[in-house]
Amino acid sequence: MEEFLMGMDWTTVLLVPAVIVITAGIFYLYSTALRLMSTTTVRNKVVVITDSVSILGNECAKVFHKGGARLVLCGKSWEKLDALAEQLAEDCDPAVTFPPKLVMLDFSDLEDLPEVICEVLECYGCLDVLIINGSMKVKAPVQNLSLETDKAIMDINYFGPITLAKGILPSMISRRGGHILLINSIQGKLALPFRTTYAASKHAVQAFFDCLRAEVQEYGISVSTISHTFISPPAPAEEIPAPAEEIPAPTEEIPAPAEETPAPAEEIPAPAEEIPAPAEEIPVPAEEIPAPAEEIPAPAEDSPAPAEEIPAPVEETPAPVEETTAPVEETPTPASPKKVFSLGIAPETMAAEIVKTLSTKKKEVVLGRTFSKAAIYARAFFPNFVFSVMAAGVQSSDLNHDL
Numbered sequence: 001m002e003e004f005l006m007g008m009d010w011t012t013v014l015l016v017p018a019v020i021v022i023t024a025g026i027f028y029l030y031s032t033a034l035r036l037m038s039t040t041t042v043r044n045k046v047v048v049i050t051d052s053v054s055i056l057g058n059e060c061a062k063v064f065h066k067g068g069a070r071l072v073l074c075g076k077s078w079e080k081l082d083a084l085a086e087q088l089a090e091d092c093d094p095a096v097t098f099p100p101k102l103v104m105l106d107f108s109d110l111e112d113l114p115e116v117i118c119e120v121l122e123c124y125g126c127l128d129v130l131i132i133n134g135s136m137k138v139k140a141p142v143q144n145l146s147l148e149t150d151k152a153i154m155d156i157n158y159f160g161p162i163t164l165a166k167g168i169l170p171s172m173i174s175r176r177g178g179h180i181l182l183i184n185s186i187q188g189k190l191a192l193p194f195r196t197t198y199a200a201s202k203h204a205v206q207a208f209f210d211c212l213r214a215e216v217q218e219y220g221i222s223v224s225t226i227s228h229t230f231i232s233p234p235a236p237a238e239e240i241p242a243p244a245e246e247i248p249a250p251t252e253e254i255p256a257p258a259e260e261t262p263a264p265a266e267e268i269p270a271p272a273e274e275i276p277a278p279a280e281e282i283p284v285p286a287e288e289i290p291a292p293a294e295e296i297p298a299p300a301e302d303s304p305a306p307a308e309e310i311p312a313p314v315e316e317t318p319a320p321v322e323e324t325t326a327p328v329e330e331t332p333t334p335a336s337p338k339k340v341f342s343l344g345i346a347p348e349t350m351a352a353e354i355v356k357t358l359s360t361k362k363k364e365v366v367l368g369r370t371f372s373k374a375a376i377y378a379r380a381f382f383p384n385f386v387f388s389v390m391a392a393g394v395q396s397s398d399l400n401h402d403l
Helices: 001-009 010-041 055-066 078-091 108-126 149-176 195-220 234-237 239-244 247-252 254-260 262-267 267-275 278-280 290-295 296-300 305-307 311-318 320-328 335-341 345-362 370-381 383-393
Strands: 046-049 070-075 099-103 129-132 178-185 219-229 364-367
Touching: 010 345, 046 055, 046 108, 055 345, 055 383, 078 099, 078 278, 078 383, 099 108, 108 149, 149 178, 149 195, 149 219, 178 195, 178 311, 178 345, 195 219, 219 247, 219 345, 290 311, 345 364, 364 370
Parallel strands: 046 070, 046 129, 070 099, 129 178, 178 219, 219 364
Antiparallel strands: none
């Protein structure tokens, strides 16, 4: 072994670290270039975001507004749209950003969609990016869903998005460019039990935009789809530290009685110090001996007084001890939301992925945990196994008992 090490050249020894450093540098430069491209991709571009008042739509509006895009924000509530526009104006410098345009849009109202499309196109006269966001989710056994509910889900998740895309498409074809991005669910790739109509609508809209991608490529129009798992709301994460701030409150009250307890202990020796005082005065005048003798019992009468006060603070000490147990029972409650919401995709991650997809013009993105991606591949290569697992899960689920 020593002969082998002695025979190695120093160039060979330094080659491995050099390759590692060079590879890391290349990846760093690549990520930096993508980040710079992402910031300039949407600058001065007309971007339409549907359901911009949702968690994901709100985050996308912030990112694109800071990037200098000309936003057209769509939603069902005018009050929420107006509040979002005011928030964007406060967070960014108006000198370097554009005030967003607001348009009322409801996918469930298909009759008004042609007018909404005209209003969207009139905002800036053209359109560069269309981000189709928003859907209606239902989880229930198939026999419990009415036909009206099925139609409502299909209107919002399928007919609404494709009607909007068809209305915007002629403007993009005339300009020979544009980008349509569909925010879809991972259930457009993998159907799960108790989500029959929802999964069907997501499969249908995924198939529509897959076909549309091939048809409009000759016009320079890009079509991308992002299939993701559920979006984790940020609100509960902000409320978690609230109980933690209340916990130390009782601990500050605990030492208060502890400071009161020594107070009587200091008063006890006070009479003891007064007793020897007359003893020093006894030898001075012989005639005054009886005078201090009469004063001696005076402190003796006072001495039992502090002795009676001693147990008073002792009785108060257990009071704060009972208060300390109260916050201890509340501490485990905020721990559960962290675990629940950590399983989803953060809105910031989704917004960053959307900007990256627009800059790279990637056709399809699956955003989720490793288990979700593995289930999609298992569905493609081992369908019978996946179907058996789903059926076994239905038989052991709580919903099966309610059928």
